Amino acid sequence: MKPDVTPAIATPAETQWVEAELVRSLMRIARNTQAVGVLLIPVFVGVLYDDHEAVALTLWAICALAVAALRFTVIRKYVHEVMAAGSRAHLQFFGRYAALWPVSAFVWGFSTVLFFDRSPLADQFICWLVLAGLAMFSINSLSSHLRTLFLWLDTLAVTSLAVILWRVGVELQFSGPFYHWWIIALVVIFWQVLRQAGLRLHNTHRRNFELQYRNNQLIESLTRQTQAALDAVEIKNRFLASAAHDIRQPVHALSLYADWLGSEPELVHEIAPKIVESTKAVNALFDSLFDLVRLDSGKIKLAIEPVDLAQVLHDIELQYRPLAEAKGLEFRVHVSPGSVLTDGILLRRIVGNLVSNAIKYTQRGGVLLATRQRGAGRVLEVWDTGLGIAAVHQKEIFREFYKVPGHAGTEDGFGLGLYIVARLSTILGHPVTLASRPARGTVFRLTLKPTDAKQAAERATAASTTLQLVSMP
Numbered sequence: 001m002k003p004d005v006t007p008a009i010a011t012p013a014e015t016q017w018v019e020a021e022l023v024r025s026l027m028r029i030a031r032n033t034q035a036v037g038v039l040l041i042p043v044f045v046g047v048l049y050d051d052h053e054a055v056a057l058t059l060w061a062i063c064a065l066a067v068a069a070l071r072f073t074v075i076r077k078y079v080h081e082v083m084a085a086g087s088r089a090h091l092q093f094f095g096r097y098a099a100l101w102p103v104s105a106f107v108w109g110f111s112t113v114l115f116f117d118r119s120p121l122a123d124q125f126i127c128w129l130v131l132a133g134l135a136m137f138s139i140n141s142l143s144s145h146l147r148t149l150f151l152w153l154d155t156l157a158v159t160s161l162a163v164i165l166w167r168v169g170v171e172l173q174f175s176g177p178f179y180h181w182w183i184i185a186l187v188v189i190f191w192q193v194l195r196q197a198g199l200r201l202h203n204t205h206r207r208n209f210e211l212q213y214r215n216n217q218l219i220e221s222l223t224r225q226t227q228a229a230l231d232a233v234e235i236k237n238r239f240l241a242s243a244a245h246d247i248r249q250p251v252h253a254l255s256l257y258a259d260w261l262g263s264e265p266e267l268v269h270e271i272a273p274k275i276v277e278s279t280k281a282v283n284a285l286f287d288s289l290f291d292l293v294r295l296d297s298g299k300i301k302l303a304i305e306p307v308d309l310a311q312v313l314h315d316i317e318l319q320y321r322p323l324a325e326a327k328g329l330e331f332r333v334h335v336s337p338g339s340v341l342t343d344g345i346l347l348r349r350i351v352g353n354l355v356s357n358a359i360k361y362t363q364r365g366g367v368l369l370a371t372r373q374r375g376a377g378r379v380l381e382v383w384d385t386g387l388g389i390a391a392v393h394q395k396e397i398f399r400e401f402y403k404v405p406g407h408a409g410t411e412d413g414f415g416l417g418l419y420i421v422a423r424l425s426t427i428l429g430h431p432v433t434l435a436s437r438p439a440r441g442t443v444f445r446l447t448l449k450p451t452d453a454k455q456a457a458e459r460a461t462a463a464s465t466t467l468q469l470v471s472m473p
Helices: 012-048 054-081 087-097 100-110 121-142 146-171 179-263 265-297 309-326 344-360 417-428 453-471
Strands: 304-308 330-334 339-343 366-374 377-384 432-437 441-448
Touching (some): 012 121, 012 179, 100 146, 121 179, 304 309, 309 330, 309 344, 344 377, 344 417
16 A cells, blocks of 8 residues: 655745746647647638628638737747746736637637538538537647636637527527537537546646656755765865864974973973963864864753853953963953853853954954943953954854964964854854954954743754755765
């Protein structure tokens, strides 16, 4: 037994595209079959030429040719103006001119006036064959657009039946031959059979276009995923190159200092601080790598609770003031007392990365770490008087492994600090913005909106899942 498969729900974009393709199919067939309807007009006239008044026959032929000419003009307009356009243009165009098809059906249906019960049975038989052929031909040419097909068939059948019933009931007062009723029955049966056949064929066309659309979407999705995988491979290659380069420098320095200390132990007081600094550099690089791995694997454990901002800034000051003062920079802290609902460890990591960057790229002046009340929330700011960031780089600096070209200090890291800041701030729901002027300094602002624990967990999971899908080879 085959399992039940729930059909995919069509999106508005899919529905519009499919409808437009159905219109395109109808118009394409109409271009190729227009001549057939025109050629049947002289055939029809030739059959009835000796059976009917020339005036009435001529008037009908003129009307039929006029409608055919109008359809030919519309088709030409479609070819030159719409055929290469998008879905919306197709639907709008067809909406304006769709009435031409039922008008054509009315003209052909009204031709029943010329032959029904007014011509020899042989000529009537030929005329009925022509109308039946047109009706069957419409199944192929109009079934792409179901509404147009039904309007065409209904108009043709109702017009023919109205003429027949007028002849039978009004003119003949129901005194005509019995085969008239058989003709009425056959027209009704034939009409309904054609409607059902047209419906089935239309459903086939529609399913084909729906499958085509979904296949195209699948191909585009696979193409995007393939490109994303290639991009991920490129990122990994750049990462390996960057990691090899950035880690090699402090490790190589450690090796030199160790050799130096081994050969001249009396210089321990001079060499030991250099070894400590190199060790700190290696630790900082590995901290960035570990943060990146945790982010990408989705193994971040969130502990959302009220966090005292004064305590956060105090901890950051204890950690980074010595680094700033060692470079001769002033390190100031301005605290607006209060708390925020967030993850204290991740918040410290965000602020620590921002302060570390500020110190790294500031050669003179200082760094200010402050919290301010803004409206109903709080904003945490990190100011520096450093190199600044040109506008062209301000969006790029939040990408992984990105280093601003020509910035002194970019050789001391992977270019992951601000990428980690962006990822963590997104997870916690604390938007981060910046304002900067080259050679004047930079300020990063972290808007401390209360973190919703459930939404933060979902954002962390979604971010890691997306990254894993992108990184699949």
